[in-house]
Amino acid sequence: MTTSWPYALPTTADQIEAGRSARRRLPRQALAELVAAATDPVDVLTAQDATRIAELVPVRYERMLVSPFTFYRGAAALMAADLGQAPHTGLTVQLCGDAHLSNFGLFASPERRLVFDLNDFDETHPGPFEWDVKRLAASFELAGRENGLDAGTRRRITTRVGHFYRTSMGRFAAATATEVWYAHLEMSTRLLERIALQPGKRDLAQARKVTEKAKRRDSRQAVRKLIRIVDGHAEWIADPPFLVPLADLARHQDQETLLHGMAELLESYADTVTPEIRRLLRQYRLVGMARRVVGVGSVGTSAWVVLLVGAEEDDFLVLQAKEATTSVLAPFVPGHEFSHEGRRVVEGQRLMQAYGDILLGWKTAAVSGYPRDYYVRQFRDWKGSFEPAELNADQLETYADACSWTLARAHARSGDRVAIAAYLGRNTRFDDAMADYATAYADKTENDYARVRAAADEGRLPARTG
Template identity: 40%
Template sequence: MSKPHIKLPKQLWAEQSIDLTRHRYQGKLLTKSEGVALGKAQRKKIPREQLAQLSERPKDITALTLYDWSNEGRLERLKPIRAKRMSVSPFTFYRGMPALMLFDQVWEQCNSGLFQQICGDCHLSNFGGFASPERNLLFGINDFDETLVAPFEWDLKRLVTSFVIAAKDIDLGEEVGLKAIQRMLTAYVTHLEQQIILSPLQTWYEKIDASTLLEKTENQKVRKKLEKKVSTASRRDSSSILPKLTQQDEATGFRHFIEDEPLLWHPQTGEPFSEGIDTFFESYRSTLKYDRQVLFDRYQCTDVALKVVGVGSVGTRSAIALFEDADREPLILQMKEANPSILSPLFLQKARHEGERVVYGQQLMQAASDIFLGYSSAQQQHYLVRQLRDMKVSIDLAGMDDTFFEGYADSCGLALAHAHAKAGNADVLRGYLGEGDTIIKVLQEYALQYEARNLDDYQQFMHAIADTKIQLAGDEVL
């Protein structure tokens, strides 16, 4: 079932837009100095101060309109779970509907015009630790479901707004949120400056190792918490979650998933992955690099279950598949439905496969990606496939004090700068952002405005729940 049409501008690109995805301008490769000069020239055409302007939504569109749009096509039985998780706080609401902010951003009368691959859902909880193929723990963006080519500052705007909302959510207050924005943007601009002196290959090979971040952490309290996260990360793999997720069949020796409804269950007839598993994974295998295909062939699928994940993804089709080798060593893959962006009608290049769109964006922006990252289709739905859990580490916001929160903001700024430099052009971005505190003040102003809008939207959402227009699941799904 296709989603209802949502009114969008006629186009995303404008006459002053510049494509940074190819590192060329008017058909010519840019030197570093030319890139900086181009960014400065763009700043004169589109002053940074204009980026603080918040859009007005079309009169017939509300947050509930976009919520209904985002719910189209989701599994009916899971919609109350999504609503419950989004209802917890303004921050979970913000996390749960990235399409709402993308919709607002596309209606903004002014953007930088500097287009490149962006995350599209760049809030502070979408950063964390993940494994490199060499089994080192890296830090960076770890969710790319909304990745697209768009103005680079859209990522900055979503991130700065998340710091203000989250700071209030964990009772640190607005001032700490604004200070975190300053720390994040300072780190972002500083790291862009460092990228300018590197060659393209050096930027490509650069990685933000979690141990490096630890070395930079001077506060001992914060450092101790991070050390604990880093030290346990290597144990977060398929084997570590077998006892919780599976049990062994005494007759066959194979393991299978333990049902835990409404969050984990085996597919019934007509549900996703109730049939066609072999065909799905044959297609998936073809999207892997050759050496990973050979590695994948050493495993066989022994069980599949549908699994509820995240906040914004609840209701989309998501499953996990258990693979075992001949000696019963496990590999657990996650299949996550990949849907078109709300802005996909405006894309200059249409995605052939939504899973491919996510994979390509992730590979472009991450320093290193999961060796089993790939995509496939089932029952006319597109899926992203990756390992479940593999050394993924997230930071617990609830346990942060102001020192930890601001230090985390610093790390996010560093990681986002590297992602943007790898996927785009650090020289042009640095030239556009300029010197001084202008961009900090501009984005702090934007964050405060959007935080207020998000609160209004959240209250509208909660009123709809109170009026029983939106059904909620129980606390057991949190």
């Protein structure tokens, strides 16, 4: 006896036909074309400022205007508008939404192994798979320009993004669903050697240094760097505007209100984690909080670091509560509605990552004046990253392999991997299209950067200096 529980699944032949049909509608070489939205980058960015903490908006532009690459990191809304104008494959996955090369990094698995994965999901949203690949490829083109690499070398790297994504998706299409689900990229010595690339001990030692630094980044390390003990009480070390303790942010009465709001957030957020993690959280109590500036594109959103202490006074747990706003992709992918933006972020992250933060959850709270959607996670849990400016051309190429494999794995978990593999095919048309698009979009980014910098120089944007 057979049943269709829980779903009537499409056959492999149907999935392959879906991919080939998408290719007929939109040939792979057509993905190279940049269709830019008729928008002013200044208008798009200032529209985002309206809901942000006003005193932090200048910090946002300070960080964005360091270079075209940092501008690109903070301008996901501009690229979303451009992607939304162009024809797309219709092959939907859970997108990261901001899959540039700096949004990949190192994390601890629940088994305390160091793994490589995506690390930013503020913009996660269902959408066409190629949008993430385009954003990743363009980020490598911009990073290559910033590192002074010639055009031929940059193209070799950006072509590699398309190639490794395509071939990895082909392998995932041939794997079982459970094999895809268990797939992950562990930071083994072999991978370290590949990222270091050079056989000399010095390069391998440098790569190992990154992983050892990541393993030291936990709540205890955060406490040592951000908190001092005065008369037996923990106090945040002020570094305005980047870290502002609650005592410096509000009057005494407001402090109580903010602390109460955070306590309510943590209490209700606990309902969104698993029962065993809920039990873990109940072994800690809230003792303090501070507002913290995070990222590049996220600067100005409400973000808090929260200190919890267990029964022993040296048992610390530091959480981050970060505001979740509507994804920049939402206006361009109709038909998807989310009742809670924090939940959108959390569920997108859980779907795309091989191993997620066990303390990840969400809730709405009026911590910063009015109710906002938040997601909560560990502030640091073996988190680390490779700095693009410190990687040479060969290292960037290997790093592109790791990012592209990881992105393909994330998409294979949430989308029709067989249909996507059928669309991508076995020749290099997709690889070449990604490289062509990366060059065109990097040119546009440099132009947008110049326009926004000019607006800042003219005083039309509140860019902080120094």
